[in-house]
Amino acid sequence: MTDLSQYLPILLFLVVALALSSAFVFLPMGVSRLTGTYKPTEAKLAEYECGFPAFEDSRSQFDVRFYLVAILFIIFDLEAAFLFPWAVSLGETGWIGWGTMMLFLFELVIGFIYAWKVGALEWE
Amino acid sequence: MIQLVSFYIFASIVIASAAMVIFARNPVHSVLWLIVAFFNAAGLMVLIGAEFIAMLLVIVYVGAVAVLFLFVVMMLDIDFAELRAGFVKNVPLGLLLAVVLAAELVLGIGAYQAGAVALGTPEAGAATVSAAVPNIEAIGGLLYSKYVFMFETAGLILLVAMVGAIVLTHRKSHGTRGQSISSQVQRRPEDATRNVNQPVGQGIEL
Numbered sequence A: 001m002t003d004l005s006q007y008l009p010i011l012l013f014l015v016v017a018l019a020l021s022s023a024f025v026f027l028p029m030g031v032s033r034l035t036g037t038y039k040p041t042e043a044k045l046a047e048y049e050c051g052f053p054a055f056e057d058s059r060s061q062f063d064v065r066f067y068l069v070a071i072l073f074i075i076f077d078l079e080a081a082f083l084f085p086w087a088v089s090l091g092e093t094g095w096i097g098w099g100t101m102m103l104f105l106f107e108l109v110i111g112f113i114y115a116w117k118v119g120a121l122e123w124e
Numbered sequence B: 001m002i003q004l005v006s007f008y009i010f011a012s013i014v015i016a017s018a019a020m021v022i023f024a025r026n027p028v029h030s031v032l033w034l035i036v037a038f039f040n041a042a043g044l045m046v047l048i049g050a051e052f053i054a055m056l057l058v059i060v061y062v063g064a065v066a067v068l069f070l071f072v073v074m075m076l077d078i079d080f081a082e083l084r085a086g087f088v089k090n091v092p093l094g095l096l097l098a099v100v101l102a103a104e105l106v107l108g109i110g111a112y113q114a115g116a117v118a119l120g121t122p123e124a125g126a127a128t129v130s131a132a133v134p135n136i137e138a139i140g141g142l143l144y145s146k147y148v149f150m151f152e153t154a155g156l157i158l159l160v161a162m163v164g165a166i167v168l169t170h171r172k173s174h175g176t177r178g179q180s181i182s183s184q185v186q187r188r189p190e191d192a193t194r195n196v197n198q199p200v201g202q203g204i205e206l
Helices: A004-035 A064-088 A090-118 B002-023 B027-047 B051-076 B080-085 B087-110 B135-143 B148-169 B181-186
Strands: none
Touching (some): A004 B002, A004 B027, A064 A090, A064 B135, A064 B148, A090 B135, A090 B148
């Protein structure tokens, strides 16, 4: 069983961050309601885009190439994630573990070379 | 005590944000609630001692998968009015799916008592790890010895995913001037510049 007390500072940090951020959000709202400056009008609530009315939906379609970059990022991210347990358990798994990881890396290097050759990593 | 309190906090936030994923009207908000759920699931993983899984949840799920979901949501360009217009037409199919899912739920809950899984007591043939070794080391010791085949299969699946994504989304772009490292490195000053002794008051021949 792991020693969870090491994570206590992180938990405390999280609690403090949560308390501070919610204070910064909700305190001004509460103060403005209590002091009577909260008088919303149609003009105040309208979205303002530097002098002219907001004319476009914010949901515009992305170029599909962003998706390709994200997919490639996930794949190499996972590859790196597999490297961590491999690195700390090499003493136990020995040469077989080393060989399996080399095979795994070889599989992904094939994909990497393909992505490079086909020009998937290039942007205009 | 702290563990118990934080377990209940994390668990309730996971459930609440998972419900918000479903109920949020804006799909982008759904993805953001999903990120909250992932973070709190990571907290739960830390509480049961699976530190490596917790870190993976944060790095892979929050860092990469949620971003990918956001991309997908942004790319789909969902028209809500059109979606609502198709509601009546798709009601029978939706009801059918709901019935199937409800049946699965009932069966799953009914099977709860059937084969009780005793957590923490390994079966006879299961791989065992010592509780003294760290989490990540135990995973590594199993993954790269006993479950090599699964690991290599995971690598192949990743390769197929990469090739498939490239084949599906890559467009040959025209008019782009990519790098040619070798010719850039081979370029000498003599190829590109020349010294001119320019007399005063005259134009230059290019």
